[in-house]
Amino acid sequence: MRQTMNVKLCSCILVVLLANIVWTRNIRPIYDQTSSYDWSFYSFECPQQCFCPPGFPSALYCDSRELKEIPIIPARIWYLYLQNNLIETIRGESFANATQLKWINLSNNKLTSNGIEKGVFARLKNLLYLFLEDNELEEVPAPLPASLEQLRLARNKITTIPGEVFSNLENLTMLDLHHNKLLDSTLSDATFQGLSNLIQLNIAQNSLTRMPPIVPPNVMQLFLDNNSIEAIPENYFNAMLKLLFLRLNNNKLTDEGLPAKVFNISSLLDLQLSNNELTKVPAIGIHLEHLHLDNNRINSINGTQICPIPVPGDHVYDMDLPRLRYLRLDGNEIKPPIPFDLMLCFRLLQAIVI
Numbered sequence: 001m002r003q004t005m006n007v008k009l010c011s012c013i014l015v016v017l018l019a020n021i022v023w024t025r026n027i028r029p030i031y032d033q034t035s036s037y038d039w040s041f042y043s044f045e046c047p048q049q050c051f052c053p054p055g056f057p058s059a060l061y062c063d064s065r066e067l068k069e070i071p072i073i074p075a076r077i078w079y080l081y082l083q084n085n086l087i088e089t090i091r092g093e094s095f096a097n098a099t100q101l102k103w104i105n106l107s108n109n110k111l112t113s114n115g116i117e118k119g120v121f122a123r124l125k126n127l128l129y130l131f132l133e134d135n136e137l138e139e140v141p142a143p144l145p146a147s148l149e150q151l152r153l154a155r156n157k158i159t160t161i162p163g164e165v166f167s168n169l170e171n172l173t174m175l176d177l178h179h180n181k182l183l184d185s186t187l188s189d190a191t192f193q194g195l196s197n198l199i200q201l202n203i204a205q206n207s208l209t210r211m212p213p214i215v216p217p218n219v220m221q222l223f224l225d226n227n228s229i230e231a232i233p234e235n236y237f238n239a240m241l242k243l244l245f246l247r248l249n250n251n252k253l254t255d256e257g258l259p260a261k262v263f264n265i266s267s268l269l270d271l272q273l274s275n276n277e278l279t280k281v282p283a284i285g286i287h288l289e290h291l292h293l294d295n296n297r298i299n300s301i302n303g304t305q306i307c308p309i310p311v312p313g314d315h316v317y318d319m320d321l322p323r324l325r326y327l328r329l330d331g332n333e334i335k336p337p338i339p340f341d342l343m344l345c346f347r348l349l350q351a352i353v354i
Ligand SMILES: *[C@@H]1O[C@H](CO)[C@@H](O)[C@H](O)[C@H]1NC(C)=O
Pocket: 083, 084, 105, 106, 107, 108, 131
């Protein structure tokens, strides 16, 4: 008896819900037809292709909707989600009133450099984050607003960086250009000039055979994996006093290409040189904590020679010891056992992979 009651009650609620849906579906086009202003009188203005969360009026969700064009963005929007669409072009009109925008995600669309109206981003004077990953751009868009803090351009087809496009970006902290088609000739001494607050520079998976000519001095993370870099110039890292992470995996570095003390960088904590053509362990600094040398051609290792300090005796303070904790040497031509002098030098080692 009770059970039947429940069933009846449930179907009543269901009917009411269904009726509601039908009602909302019908009512909206009526307002849209009269004029968009009428609709905004009842709610706030919202492009019909998008979702405007009622509790979060500064955000606009237009992602994953097969959009080919960007709608007119209302002036109140700060956060704009346009990722995972089929957008090919950006017209200035879309952003004419959206000058408060702080964050735009346009990743995974079909944007080409020709499709972007010149200057459309530069007019967004409050823009902090611009995400354009997984598009078909051939150039870094220019000009860009001086306010930018993050610019992500990974997985495009970029071969060209317009001169001085970065020169006014004093607040940019992260520049991601990985998986593009940058050549040595794309990068000049001036390319990254002006990026005085840049922390992360990612140029992995491009077509470089040389190190970038000049890297901004405050960079902490420099990623250059998956290029064809053969050598590093003498004193290359001398001006980079804050460098913490350096990745050069999957390049063509040889012993001859490395000046003797090039990796004796006092700030460096993490050095990755996997999949290169080294036959010797390069000299490292006393502060380095992680060293990846797997898949090279190293055939012997002499702990006394690679120790950044004279091999410490029995009585030594921990603080004076080399900081190395993790060492990868697998995929080389070294056979266990681990040389005893290596253990004497690097007493803080927690893991060594041979
Ligand atoms: C931007 O969109 C891409 C594609 O969906 C997503 O992977 C990424 O996490 C988004 N970025 C942010 C910061 O929301």
